[in-house]
Amino acid sequence: MATFRILSLDGGGIRGIIPTILLQRLNADKSLSGWLDSVDLIAGTSTGGLIALGLANKVNLQDLRNIYEAKGPKVFDDSWLDNLVNLGQVAGAQYDNKNLEKELKSLFGQTTLAQLKKKVLITSFDLDNESENPDERSWKPKVFHNFPGDDSDGAEFAYKVGLYTSAAPTFFPSVDGYVDGGVYANNPSMCALAQSQDRRIGNRPGLDEVVLFSLGTGTSLIYIKDKRVDWGYAQWAKPLVSLMMDGVSGIAHFQCRTILGKQYHRIAPVFPAGVSLPLDAVDRVPDMVRFANSIDLTATRAWIKKYWLGK
Numbered sequence: 001m002a003t004f005r006i007l008s009l010d011g012g013g014i015r016g017i018i019p020t021i022l023l024q025r026l027n028a029d030k031s032l033s034g035w036l037d038s039v040d041l042i043a044g045t046s047t048g049g050l051i052a053l054g055l056a057n058k059v060n061l062q063d064l065r066n067i068y069e070a071k072g073p074k075v076f077d078d079s080w081l082d083n084l085v086n087l088g089q090v091a092g093a094q095y096d097n098k099n100l101e102k103e104l105k106s107l108f109g110q111t112t113l114a115q116l117k118k119k120v121l122i123t124s125f126d127l128d129n130e131s132e133n134p135d136e137r138s139w140k141p142k143v144f145h146n147f148p149g150d151d152s153d154g155a156e157f158a159y160k161v162g163l164y165t166s167a168a169p170t171f172f173p174s175v176d177g178y179v180d181g182g183v184y185a186n187n188p189s190m191c192a193l194a195q196s197q198d199r200r201i202g203n204r205p206g207l208d209e210v211v212l213f214s215l216g217t218g219t220s221l222i223y224i225k226d227k228r229v230d231w232g233y234a235q236w237a238k239p240l241v242s243l244m245m246d247g248v249s250g251i252a253h254f255q256c257r258t259i260l261g262k263q264y265h266r267i268a269p270v271f272p273a274g275v276s277l278p279l280d281a282v283d284r285v286p287d288m289v290r291f292a293n294s295i296d297l298t299a300t301r302a303w304i305k306k307y308w309l310g311k
Helices: 013-027 047-056 061-075 080-085 098-108 158-165 189-196 233-263 282-294 298-308
Strands: 004-009 041-045 119-126 140-145 178-180 210-215 264-267
Touching: 004 047, 004 189, 013 047, 013 061, 013 210, 013 282, 013 298, 041 047, 041 189, 047 061, 047 098, 047 119, 047 158, 061 098, 061 282, 098 158, 119 158, 119 189, 140 158, 140 189, 158 178, 189 210, 189 233, 210 233, 210 298, 233 264, 264 298
Parallel strands: 004 041, 004 210, 041 119, 210 264
Antiparallel strands: 119 140, 119 178
């Protein structure tokens, strides 16, 4: 039976409602009683980072879902004045993150990562490490966690880390020099698996004792049919964010599946052909709810029983 259970949650903006509903459905299954409470590490990127922080703070899944359904339009509020100031996103982020900050402060208050009820791993990207040595000053990936050790981020406020991980370039401005972890780990599964093997952790589990459940936020079927694409900055700008996030999510899936085998399970729902749901598609939330409720969870329930619960 597993001794270290990891739940990993992808980024995806408003599409975070999809994994939230999937978790609700699984949690309502009496045959899986207690499965979510037994998680040892919750990893998340961007919207998945917000869900991870919420779960670690014992926020009810319905309350998390309500944030997407009721508060989403406020978070992704693109006023005409903001568009005017930002020249229609050419010279500034599409949205302000003040409303998101307000919601996160309401949800977490002054709770720090160390005060959370579960271990978390939240990805972000540091635009400037501020090294005093000019030969070492650069940007770098940043993983926030509340594990013990000299590099623990336990003193960080949960709401701040939530802002850091969800500051998606072009969508929101950076916060304290951090942007969305989706630029390198939209699927944080491999980061979480690596963290479980940190030699500083007491009673570090062997790989044969780790199980990892990874949840995506839905993928649109996108492709570029031309065999030779001679594009510049302007043409690549629009598809590049999706290309980057889908690419890093796919490679993390490959790595975890190869390393863990049957101890790894992922739900990566794909939208029907022709359906595209951007990160800020707040007007399509009802469609996402229907989509999430239509996903067959038979194989997932069987996997949780066998590998997560050891039934």
